Amino acid sequence: MNPLVRRFAFALAATGALIALVAMAAIYGAVLWRIATSTHGASGDYIAFYAAGWLVRGDGAASLYDATMIETAERLLYPGVLRHPLAFLNPVFVAWLFAPLSMLPYTGSYFAWLAINAALLIAVLHTTERHILRDAPDGLRRLFIGAAALSMPVLATLVFGQLDLIALAGLLGGYLLLRAERPWPAGLALCAVLVKPHFLIGAGLLLLFRREWRAVAALAIVGVPLLVLPPLLTAPGTLVDNAAALAGVAGSSDDLPGRASVMANWRGFVTSLTNSSNALYWLPGLAAIAIGALALALPRWREATPGPAFDRAYSLAVLFPLVVSPHLHTQSLSLLLLPAALMLRAQLDAGAALDRTAAIVLAGYAALFFLPFFAIQGLSLTFFLTATLFVVAARAWPAGEPATVRAAETAARVPAPASKAA
Secondary structure (H helix, E strand, O other): HHHHHHHHHHHHHHHHHHHHHHHHHHHHHHHHHHHHHHHOOOOHHHHHHHHHHHHHHOOOOHOOOOOOHHHHHHHOOOOOOOOOOOOOOOOHHHHHOOOHHHHHHHHHHHHHHHHHHHHHHHHHHHHHHHHOOOOOOOHHHHHHHHHHOHHHHHHHHHHHHHHHHHHHHHHHHHHHHHHHOOHHHHHHHHHHHHHOHHHHHHHHHHHHHHOOOHHHHHHHHHHHHHHHHHHHOOOOOOOEEEEEHHHHHOOOOOOOOOOHOOOOOOOHHHHHHHHHOHHHHHHHHHHHHHHHHHHHHHHHHOOOOOOHHHHHHHHHHHHHHHHHHHOOOOHHHHHHHHHHHHHHHHHHHHOOOHHHHHHHHHHHHHHHHHHHHHHOOOOOOOOHHHHHHHHHHHHHHOOOOHHHHHHHHHHHOOOOOOOOOO
């Protein structure tokens, strides 16, 4: 690339990232203030988890997936005027996780969960920096970690009180333990992803195609009871109600189930174009995308050997549900942190120019800020970002040896100094 063009691209990416950073600080400062003061109907997604925890503690567990009941509970518990009630669609065990927090007043409970989420984010970023990006140059590593911490998906997860950082932590733990050839603990770590089970589809397929039977066994032994026993103990028929609620979201477009027009997936793009969430419009295209994504990923999953090839396969496993999921909002793009870190390491191992790599990081940060606002304005384009990342991971993963391997080989070629005679 021409040096002048490269400098212009870097300046453009840096400018967009700076605008995004300043705007995001102002926006989220205002949102946090509104949530703290319960004004303007700002509640975040946390109100659904809080109400679900309150219901399972009391006599409303059997109505956990009843839209009318959850809305009634949310309006009762929220200290202000609630403009947008939300459905509870997660597994029953998630409601029980929030039962202790529901003992606190709503505002105090929200900030307690915010603190827990922030601590989890710090742990994920520290682990990523230490175990994935440890050989990256200091400046680039800090740029990536800072951009990830201040990205729109991560801040949406924090401010709205979502669960996606738990899923990200489970996927990160599963990756590190599988790389360390510890399949049993890896399967246990992946159980954390069951807070949003559809995000486990790619990792589950990867385990099956790699014949990681011990990891699959650990996931099944803990995961199946985690999904099945709480519904059976909560109320008869709750598991069926959960499945029916999830199925009902596919054909709905109102505020309670999921605001389809602003989703960060193919469904969001089609809905924003047609102004209808009718499955006949978006489901055929999504099915074709799923088949195509599977065709791209399967060879990589089958051929994945320990090392860089496994990084590529695992990145595709994390990206796969982000591409094919019919229910995906901005906060769930926080899962991009893991494949992005693995791709950054591969770029550096392949000898990519540092200024070009930094420009890509800044451009990605800016894109993750601006694309959700396009969706709010009526055109959801975020799907094309995740689809592009998936195709790049499948077809153009950077080829190179890990930096640690290159360093060891270099050291091996350097003659050892002769020992001094006594």
